Amino acid sequence: MQKSLLxxxxxxxxxxxxxxxxxxxxxxxxxxxxxxxRTGPYAPNGTPWANGFVDYLKLxxxxxxxxxxxxxxxxxxxxxxxxxxxxxxxxxxxxxxxxVQTLSTGAxxxxxxxxxxxxxxxxxxGYGRSESADxxxxxxxxxxxxxxxxxxxxxxxxxxxxxxxxxxxxGKKVALVYHDSPxxxxxxxxxxxxxxxxxFELQLLPVTPPGVEQKATWxxxxxxxxxxxxxxxxxxxxxxxxxxxQATGYAREKMYGVWWAGAEPDVKDVADGxxxxxxxxxxxxxxxxxxxxxxxxxxxHAKGQGTGPKEEVGQVLYLRGVMSAMIGIEGIRSAxxxxxxxxxxxxxxxxxxxxxxxxxxxKLDALGFKGVMRPISTSCMDHMGAAWTRIHTWNGKAWxxxxxxxxxxxxxxxxxVKATADKYAAEKKLTRRTGADCQS
Amino acid sequence: xxxxxxGQFKTSYQADQQIFPIMQDRWFIAxxxxxxxxxxxxxxxDYMFSAILIPFxxxxxxxxxxxxxxxxxxQISLGxxxxxxxxxxxxxxxxxxxxxxxxxxxxxxxGLCATVFGILFGxxxxxxRGLYLAVATLAxxxxxxxxxLRIKWFTLDTPSGSVSVSNLQVFGMxxxxxxxxxxxxxxxxxxVALLAKNLVRGAIGREWMAIRDMDVAAAVIGIRxxxxxxxxxxxxxxxxxxxxxxxxxIYLGSWEPSAFSVDQSFRLLFMVIIGGMGxxxxxxxGAAFIVVLPIFLNQFLPVFAAWFGFVISTTVVSHxxxxxxxxxxxxxxxxxxxxxxxxxxIGKQKMRxxxxxx
Numbered sequence: 007m008q009k010s011l012l013x014x015x016x017x018x019x020x021x022x023x024x025x026x027x028x029x030x031x032x033x034x035x036x037x038x039x040x041x042x043x044r045t046g047p048y049a050p051n052g053t054p055w056a057n058g059f060v061d062y063l064k065l066x067x068x069x070x071x072x073x074x075x076x077x078x079x080x081x082x083x084x085x086x087x088x089x090x091x092x093x094x095x096x097x098x099x100x101x102x103x104x105x106v107q108t109l110s111t112g113a114x115x116x117x118x119x120x121x122x123x124x125x126x127x128x129x130x131x132g133y134g135r136s137e138s139a140d141x142x143x144x145x146x147x148x149x150x151x152x153x154x155x156x157x158x159x160x161x162x163x164x165x166x167x168x169x170x171x172x173x174x175x176x177g178k179k180v181a182l183v184y185h186d187s188p189x190x191x192x193x194x195x196x197x198x199x200x201x202x203x204x205x206f207e208l209q210l211l212p213v214t215p216p217g218v219e220q221k222a223t224w225x226x227x228x229x230x231x232x233x234x235x236x237x238x239x240x241x242x243x244x245x246x247x248x249x250x251x252q253a254t255g256y257a258r259e260k261m262y263g264v265w266w267a268g269a270e271p272d273v274k275d276v277a278d279g280x281x282x283x284x285x286x287x288x289x290x291x292x293x294x295x296x297x298x299x300x301x302x303x304x305x306x307h308a309k310g311q312g313t314g315p316k317e318e319v320g321q322v323l324y325l326r327g328v329m330s331a332m333i334g335i336e337g338i339r340s341a342x343x344x345x346x347x348x349x350x351x352x353x354x355x356x357x358x359x360x361x362x363x364x365x366x367x368x369k370l371d372a373l374g375f376k377g378v379m380r381p382i383s384t385s386c387m388d389h390m391g392a393a394w395t396r397i398h399t400w401n402g403k404a405w406x407x408x409x410x411x412x413x414x415x416x417x418x419x420x421x422x423v424k425a426t427a428d429k430y431a432a433e434k435k436l437t438r439r440t441g442a443d444c445q446s
Numbered sequence: 447x448x449x450x451x452x453g454q455f456k457t458s459y460q461a462d463q464q465i466f467p468i469m470q471d472r473w474f475i476a477x478x479x480x481x482x483x484x485x486x487x488x489x490x491x492d493y494m495f496s497a498i499l500i501p502f503x504x505x506x507x508x509x510x511x512x513x514x515x516x517x518x519x520x521q522i523s524l525g526x527x528x529x530x531x532x533x534x535x536x537x538x539x540x541x542x543x544x545x546x547x548x549x550x551x552x553x554x555x556x557g558l559c560a561t562v563f564g565i566l567f568g569x570x571x572x573x574x575r576g577l578y579l580a581v582a583t584l585a586x587x588x589x590x591x592x593x594x595l596r597i598k599w600f601t602l603d604t605p606s607g608s609v610s611v612s613n614l615q616v617f618g619m620x621x622x623x624x625x626x627x628x629x630x631x632x633x634x635x636x637x638v639a640l641l642a643k644n645l646v647r648g649a650i651g652r653e654w655m656a657i658r659d660m661d662v663a664a665a666v667i668g669i670r671x672x673x674x675x676x677x678x679x680x681x682x683x684x685x686x687x688x689x690x691x692x693x694x695x696i697y698l699g700s701w702e703p704s705a706f707s708v709d710q711s712f713r714l715l716f717m718v719i720i721g722g723m724g725x726x727x728x729x730x731x732g733a734a735f736i737v738v739l740p741i742f743l744n745q746f747l748p749v750f751a752a753w754f755g756f757v758i759s760t761t762v763v764s765h766x767x768x769x770x771x772x773x774x775x776x777x778x779x780x781x782x783x784x785x786x787x788x789x790x791x792i793g794k795q796k797m798r799x800x801x802x803x804x
Contacts, residue, residue, distance in 0.1 A: 092697075120699060
């Protein structure tokens with residue numbers, strides 16, 4: 007038994023060493039933590055996102071960094087698990103991160119409580135808490151380019167348009183098939199509000215994560231025969247849902263997915279079976295012909311620097327990763343413009359940068375996002391910056407846009423954001439930020 | 447040679463009945479406590495506190511609770527995650543609904559909620575045993591999952607079903623820094639461990655162990671199985687509930703029911719089995735194994751690979767982590783089925799007889 011005791015003590019001793027070597031921070035480099043998941047039931051969707059994110063950081067470095075400041079990054083595998091994400095956050099916190107991207111709504115909730123104390127902005131491009139668009143309460147959260155409420159609202163707009171106007175929705179049935187987690191529950195308040203206003207019936211059908219077993223849910227769909235199904239899934243849940251819809255005989259044309267349920271991994275296995283399936287997009291879709299994708303292929307992949315397979319460059323989730331990284335990098339750039347070009351900026355300064363982000367069309371075009379994105383401009387009160395979406399539809403081989411640009415209805419969104427943020431502020435005994443605080 | 451009780455004579459019953467009858471043990475525990483309370487705060491970094499020590503301390507407390515039920519009373523339970531959830535949400539409801547509710551009573555009330563829940567789901571133990579009981583307690587897990595996902599009242603009607611707490615303080619001292627969180631959890635753990643140790647040494651503990659070893663024989667000598675089994679469920683779920691409340695309040699800060707999923711129940715059961723059933727020490731060792739080892743592997747593997755000039759991706763790391771972890775569990779169970787606590791006891795015996803082993 008002595009051998010095993012020895013081994014145990016050796017393990018404990020080397021634990022200390024491992025932690026020490028990990029903790030050595032890099033100086034003169036802007037650090038970006040990458041919380042990602044390349045394993046587990048969400049890996050098919052998490053991997054292309056992470057590849058895009060990392061590739062963009064590599065691209066920035068290959069162009070000489072941000073005004074000469076190179077980016078250092080480190081990946082940490084979370085497995086889409088909240089406790090593990092928190093551990094990753096704590097691990098990378100000591101390296102002075104510029105911002106943190108959690109890529110999980112559950113983890114966003116946990117990290118939102120920790121980030122203000124650590125002075126690290128939380129950047130959640132297209133996920134996270136919807137009410138955190140209210141910068142006056144959520145000083146450190148940045149759901150830039152869109153929240154789940156934007157997605158839910160524009161999906162309903164698209165459905166209304168298909169029906170021929172909001173008044174035609176009266177008496178219709180809309181079923182929300184959702185991932186039973188904070189992520190899946192986010193759209194419910196907005197859809198309920200819309201249901202009250204327009205008189206359609208909202209049916210809530212939760213799916214237990216990770217969502218490989220959905221027979222019971224789709225039996226309910228079959229019985230209730232809703233006019234539309236809104237799919238709020240992630241990872242393996244999406245392809246399972248589409249397969250079940252196919253098996254149940256539910257028309258894919260009447261299904262609308264959130265932007266996390268509208269990418270290649272979700273429909274590829276089903277291919278023709280998913281034909282006609284719609285999903286909302288957060289500005290971009292699959293853009294294989296855009297400038298940024300061409301640059302990525304020539305600058306990174308052609309040189310053997312690509313993180314993932316070449317084929318996925320330009321796909322939906324890969325581009326989501328690229329876009330998320332770009333917004334973060336532009337936040338750092340805007341912070342540098344105020345606090346000193348060519349300097350390493352702190353998390354607190356990046357917070358200012360993200361809050362005063364002004365991505366004009368000219369800037370986006372120069373970055374290679376021409377036709378991919380629309381301008382985004384954030385402010386102290388509005389941490390979202392833009393609410394543009396489009397619908398794209400799977401034609402059996404590729405995603406193609408089937409709608410024009412849409413914008414979430416402020417009349418619905420604003421009061422809901424304010425009321426929910428106020429409730430949060432009251433719970434946490436926070437006061438809304440005043441004009442003076444916005445200047446700092 | 448160093449670890450012998452020779453010459454330590456007990457002259458009173460009190461001295462004979464103390465928790466650590468051997469002087470070396472007393473010194474060792476005193477040194478350990480001193481290290482944990484005074485030494486560790488000087489050497490540990492923020493990361494050590496928030497990612498390793500705090501989860502370890504809280505999970506050790508939960509494992510202690512599970513050990514009372516599984517290790518001492520022999521009632522296999524797969525509902526530990528549910529007891530943690532009830533403790534966490536119970537405490538949350540008291541904390542959020544009653545203005546100015548102090549933290550320690552909140553945690554105790556959370557524990558009491560778990561106690562009631564535990565007794566309720568312990569009732570099947572009066573009729574079924576062993577694996578059948580494990581299945582029956584699994585019902586508690588699914589019931590709790592359902593309850594906190596579907597009954598909006600428990601989560602104060604938050605739209606996403608995720609709840610959070612903040613502004614924690616004890617006697618006016620804020621529990622915000624990692625150090626204060628660690629010390630708070632550690633103090634509670636010490637109190638609970640002392641309580642548990644004394645319970646299992648006393649009449650109640652003996653009843654539990656008698657029931658565990660053979661319940662018919664225990665009933666024959668006058669132990670009431672209902673009382674013994676339900677008291678084990680009550681004490682165990684109280685401790686687990688308090689640990690759940692700490693896990694939610696102190697470690698996560700913001701949580702959803704999936705934080706207390708069936709995975710958590712299995713993890714706790716593994717902690718007890720690997721650490722050593724029927725031993726207070728086992729809970730600590732098991733918690734250290736299950737909480738710290740995956741994190742350690744996750745960080746150590748890239749470093750280890752770097753020594754040999756490899757760069758490995760996070761995917762490989764997390765797969766390897768699972769494989770090594772699984773292999774170690776199997777290895778430990780084969781080599782020492784009585785758990786790490788047994789290894790500890792063997793180590794002590796070796797020290798006793800040291801230069802002249804027989």
